[in-house]
Amino acid sequence: MTSCEITPEERTELHKALHAALNPLASALRSRASGLPEDRMWEADPVEVALSVLAAWKAVDTEVKRLTAIAAGTAGSYGASYEQMGAVWGITRQGARKKWPGAVSRPAAAAAHPGAVLELCGGTAELARDPSSGGWRWTGEGADGTRGASDGDTSYATKEEAAAHAGAFLGEHAAERS
Structure with missing residues (x-):
């Protein structure tokens, strides 16, 4: 970091x-x-x-x-x-x-909700397991209306890695400030 x-x-x-x-x-x-x-x-x-x-x-x-x-x-x-x-x-x-009590999820709770929604910079991305690879993929829509997703056959080893890529996309497609 x-x-x-x-x-x-x-x-x-x-x-x-x-x-x-x-x-x-x-x-x-x-x-x-x-x-x-x-x-x-x-x-x-x-x-x-x-x-x-x-x-x-x-x-x-x-x-x-x-x-x-x-x-x-x-x-x-x-x-x-x-x-x-x-x-x-x-x-x-x-x-x-x-x-921040309760901020860190217990593994059992995380397994019950395998996907996740990321809200950042006014946009939203959904993270989900890729059943074919077992990795993680993302789809999202930036605040400016641009839609995006994991590239082609790309899947990420961890949910956090997919979230990082989705977050970068949402940051690039934030609504313009006045």
Whole structure:
């Protein structure tokens, strides 16, 4: 796995994106609390404005935790271990298990559901066993409407490998951002 560290440029872009998402939320929260129009939010008492921003960050934090749990569950459903998730998150295996209980499937549960659905970048791909080879194949539709599948006679040794190829396809066919 590659490093999870982001570059200074990526950090700057992330800050810009987070603040762009946060400001309308903070303005809406402040407007509801004060009765002032959103465009006058910054004219309010500085303590109240700062508390509105803090409340908006709390809402963002709650949503990030929810999305993180979904990502951990997805990783676990494709075979990632708590040790791997902990390494990515910078915590121990035990810490990952405590943070995302139930994210890692037990082998018996995985055998009961041999296929899987991958939702990524606004698209969806289905993973399934290839009965002729015993390997894994994928079919999917990107967010831009493009359909794709495993190439010809290609099947992958593991569900995770098929998911990686399907994920690359979905990433290439994400909907354009405005």
